[in-house]
């Protein structure tokens with residue numbers, strides 16, 4: 001993205017006025033019956049109950065005065081890249097934490113995740129032969145849907161932790177009270193994160209020549225090891241060749257684009273960032289380039305779908321095997337009535353085994369209805385289990401297997417596998433088991449730091465990129 005340019009193009013002057021209130025501005029939208037506050041009339045699942053309504057109002061008023069984090073022109077460019085992936089001419093790589101947190105916030109962590117995603121991008125570009133669009137679950141991925149409203153430990157029942165944007169993870173009554181000031185703190189953390197990401201993407205850090213130090217310890221344990229080492233050295237050779245031809249690899253291939261995405265879970269936060277784009281006159285969600293609706297909040301008549309159908313960003317929806325045929329068609333029509341390419345990404349997450357059985361049905365329903373979607377695989381959320389040592393974990397083999405099924409089914413159905421969506425970090429954590437680095441159930445306690453779901457570590461994530469490049473080549 002080129003933030004400077006699109007800032008000039010896309011942000012309405014009004015958006016910068018201190019008293020700007022999104023819900024007082026008449027938007028021209030594709031939907032007569034939509035407004036920036038129409039979601040308030042709908043059922044709001046997975047929301048905290050704030051005890052102090054004035055404090056909540058003060059916090060969201062403050063957010064409404066804040067500059068947008070992303071710009072409409074950027075979201076439009078990403079829409080084109082999502083469309084390209086949907087046609088099989090590109091590939092989407094989503095990656096990042098399950099939940100960003102205050103505790104894990106540091107420049108090093110942001111850099112490490114950015115770096116491993118760039119490496120994966122190179123592997124997919126070069127090995128898979130497709131231009132890869134990198135989308136970080138970063139700079140806004142804070143709110144978490146929970147399967148239960150409360151958590152009980154040793155007979156003590158407290159409200160569930162819902163992400164640092166809502167309450168604290170500590171198991172105390174005080175920490176679990178939703179605090180509206182956390183919305184503001186998350187905005188500033190997101191702004192700082194995005195500032196660093198934009199600097200990394202455009203300031204030289206992402207130069208191709210720097211991807212070379214692959215740190216491929218995982219190859220030692222895998223039968224595929226030689227293939228990965230060969231591919232990595234072919235990438236290095238290609239770079240050397242470019243340099244020999246007089247291309248200044250360090251400096252010319254020095255920028256990349258990097259987008260942000262998160263689950264639009266916390267309605268008050270997302271609602272505060274709907275801004276009018278002066279170029280198109282349309283409302284955009286400006287908390288991230290792409291926003292998605294979770295599996296638990298995608299009810300057609302719910303508040304989350306209401307907010308999403310009105311904004312012009314590229315939108316994702318997580319879908320499991322639970323979705324019924326007609327529900328899927330209605331969902332696509334609701335979010336993408338004009339059936340535009342790139343508008344809608346369906347992120348399937350069912351678990352290894354189930355995906356192979358159920359994905360053909362989804363693909364055929366979408367195809368029979370003539371709907372344009374970009375299919376992405378989330379091989380994480382259907383493969384969560386508890387390890388023998390008591391940790392919430394995922395096995396590398398199950399993750400790989402769900403991806404393999406994703407590619408096989410799309411090939412058999414003559415459909416397009418458009419991307420992958422991973423929970424991962426650039427750090428050397430021990431949260432998922434397996435992979436060439438061989439994390440075992442007994443190792444999990446060594447560096448288990450996630451605030452929510454278990455993530456692939458840097459080595460496991462890179463290994464998976466090689467696996468996927470292999471599927472793309474077939």
Ligand code: PEP
Pocket residue numbers: 098145263293294295296318319349381453
């Ligand atoms: C997530 O992406 O962290 C998540 C909660 O996903 P899902 O809605 O698919 O469960």
Ligand code: MN
Pocket residue numbers: 098099381423452453
């Ligand atoms: Mn998760």
